[in-house]
Amino acid sequence: MAATRRLPMESDERAVREVHAAWIEAVNAGDLERLFALMSDDVVFVNPGLAPFGRDGFPARFxxxxxxxxxxxxxxxxxxxxxxxxxxxxxxxxxxxEPRAGGDAMKLAGHRLTVYRKQSDGRWLLARDAHTLAAVEH
Structure with missing residues (x-):
């Protein structure tokens, strides 16, 4: 049986999927250091009701x-x-x-569009991120 050669595009798609999964894992773990390692230096976040912000504005909010x-x-x-x-x-x-001090948990839902940029070392990093998350009625 001949070895299957993986096309670069398939490899890149898999790498982007892995970065996406790593991002969500780091968000859930509250791991700011890991998130910084997954974002580009010129990253821009677009969130409803806020002016766009970059890497400098991320740590305080997160x-x-x-x-x-x-x-x-x-x-x-x-x-x-x-x-x-x-x-x-x-x-x-x-x-x-879920508030740590107690009280009702809030549910948010929506869509997110994220742009990733391939680095010269082959890593994919989050470069732009925009979401439409909004409160969901219980």
């Missing part, structure tokens, strides 16, 4: 949210497209946010 809440995200990839050194994913996310 740390505060995790300090005050237990957060669990489930992200279902719906699309992965790789074109050269850029890729994007479209996913459906649901987020459970």
């Amino acid at each position: 740390s505060s949210a995790h300090r005050e809440n237990r957060i669990h995200c489930i992200s279902e990839l719906q699309e992965v497209v790789v074109v050269g050194g850029l890729a994007h994913t479209l996913c459906s996310d649901s987020l459970s946010v």
Whole structure:
């Protein structure tokens, strides 16, 4: 049986899927250091109701949210497209946010579009991220 040669595009798609999964795992673990390792230096986040922000604005928002809440995200990839050194994913996310001080958990749901850029060393890093997460009625 001849060995199957993996095409670069398939390898890149798999790598993007792995970065997506690692990102969600790090979000759920509250692992800011790991998230920084998965994002480009010029990353831009677009969140509803906020001005776009970059790497400098990320730690305070992320740390505060995790300090005050237990957060669990489930992200279902719906699309992965790789074109050269850029890729994007479209996913459906649901987020459970439970206050550490007690009280009712909030549920958020929506879609997220993420752009990844391939680095010169072959790694894929998150470069742009925009989501439509909004509160879900119980």
